[in-house]
Amino acid sequence: MSPPFAPARRWLALLLLACVGLSCQGLPRPRPVGDPAALRYNITYVREPEHALDVEVVLARGTPRDFMFSGPGGVDTVHAWREDGQVRALPVREGAVSVPGGTRFLRYRYALDARIRQEGPDFFSGMGEGDARHVAGREYLIRPRVVTPELRVELYVEGADALLPWLPEDSGLYRLRGEDLVDSGFHGFGGRRCQARLPDAVLDVAILGTFTHLRDADVCAWLKQAAEEVRTVRSAFPHPRITVRVVPVPGRDGSSLFGMVRWSSPPSISILVGKDTEAAAFERDWVAVHELLHLAHPVLVPRVPWLSEGLATYYTEVARARSGRQSAQRAWEELLDGFARGRQWSGARTMQEAVSGSPYSLGVYWTGALFALHLDVELRRVTGNKRRLDDVLDALATRGSTSTFGAFGEVVDSVAGQPLFDALLARHLERPAFAEMDALLEALGVRADTAGVKLVPARDSLLREAVDGRRTRGATD
Structure with a gap:
């Protein structure tokens, strides 16, 4: 040869x-x-x-x-x-x-x-x-x-x-x-390039097309804001460098329309954005931070869509409140609206039944988000508000870029200092989807009526305020 x-x-x-x-x-x-x-x-x-x-x-x-x-x-x-x-x-x-x-x-x-x-x-x-x-x-x-x-x-x-x-x-x-x-x-x-720089990471961005109103600097500022919000959840940005491709979509306005993460090493992200988007529309955008929040947890092998999507969906609202981009009340309004849509979609099915179909159903996203909220609250409750779901994600990161569902539960129990994960999961999976929702929200002091969502004093309202309160990287509750 x-x-x-x-x-x-x-x-x-x-x-x-x-x-x-x-x-x-x-x-x-x-x-x-x-x-x-x-x-x-x-x-x-x-x-x-x-x-x-x-x-x-x-x-x-x-x-x-x-x-x-x-x-x-x-x-x-x-x-x-x-x-x-x-x-x-x-x-x-x-x-x-x-x-x-x-x-x-x-x-x-x-x-x-x-x-x-x-x-x-x-x-x-x-x-x-x-x-x-x-x-x-x-x-x-x-x-x-x-x-x-x-x-x-x-x-x-x-x-x-x-x-x-x-x-x-x-x-x-x-x-x-x-x-x-x-x-x-x-x-x-092809296309054009810009960078979003954080204290501990850089996002290399390709803009693959033209916008009618946005400058390249507007695109990178939007992605930097979303990445900073991830740092309200994790003690550091999950990767020192990632790449993001932004694709303008002709004939659409508004802000970002759809995004996806591929688990390359490091992960790569792509996002569709309306060609006629204006920079002000990014203030209400949730797609970029949602996709970036997927980086906050390791890849679960085999995949557990309801957990990975549930974590990202829950933290999408929490992180935007923590950064000040939306109020705490608005965050809970968004969560309750999603829970209502998920409950309507799930009907009489148990959570196990609701998450067993398409990985992109409302049942997957919103039953997963409810479980993530409940898990965060229980971790805070059993530790006297000293530990939280954020700590689980940080601890998992020390174990590598991939994990298993079983390892996730083990780390939850370790952070809690007692068995917690399996019992809480059984309460959700084996009962009708969203059966735990009403009592959980009542204890947190989150009430909804015809006038909208109200945040009121309740048994666990201090835990709620710790969840959605303003913070910067490294701040404690």
Whole structure:
């Protein structure tokens, strides 16, 4: 087998051969020298005649021969090249490709614009305007079916300023672990850049399109405010650096419309924002802080949507009150409105039944938020208001970026100083959804009538005030 990197003249000849039938835009600029034992991805962002991603995968010695797309459907043929110039077209079947022996590298095209026409604008398959595009890495990056712990990966992008989840070297080369290919997050190409800086973190932001009223500085100020609100929940921002892609949506006004987190390492976030949004609309926005609050807890494996969404939904209102962006009364109005909608959706179902269907139902979000509130209050009650749900999230962070549902409960009991989690969970799961709500709100002094929500003295009103009171990072109740 030839050495991992062929001599320069042979490599140039291979590049010329690889351009046959793939509408290359001339030879790429010299690429940084990498690790010859790493699986190498050379990605070229193509603008003409349509936006596309040309991907070349240089195989290293010992690279597995079974490959797959985690998000199949965007590529139907991969070309396998031998060093002698022989090429073979490999069909992609159900996202899988078997690479023949002697293959030196793979080439294929992910036709971004054609995919957008086929599927419609989508966070995963592609969206964007002008020269800017958004796509999920899982859609266009082929990867080994089995990723071993020792697999090293290099990724190099040319043709556009890219914002990927990882921090590149000065040469534009990304050095990754093999597992980074399993969930490769959201990727942005082109557009404009700004940064939101915190004392302990930075948010690198790509704006993938144009707004009619917003400046780039307005976008980063909005994201910085949301990130600061996360710091009212955690003792430090959960990651030293994350990336956020903001995609303007034509023909829509208001503020942000939808967001999503991908659990790449570090996590990557993307948010849709109405093209005609004005900066003042961000004062009422909740989407950015909700998505950022997902970073406040580790990834639960396997997933428990009602807990992860419930935590983020509960803290979305609490954090905005703690920062002063909304009043305590407004926070409770929002929570009660959500509880009412969740209760109406759940009907006579138990919480267990309400959360067993779609992970995006009102039952998942709002029964989860009610449980998070109840858990926070009980932790404060049994510890004399000295410990809280925030402490659970901080303690979990010391254990790593992933956790389990069982470990979550163990940390709750440790913070409480006594068994708490399982008994409280049983009270919720086994009874009709929201059965615990009325007594809990009454004890907190949160009352609703035709005139609206009132906050009144009650048995646990001091706990309520500790939950929603103004604070800055590091402040105690």
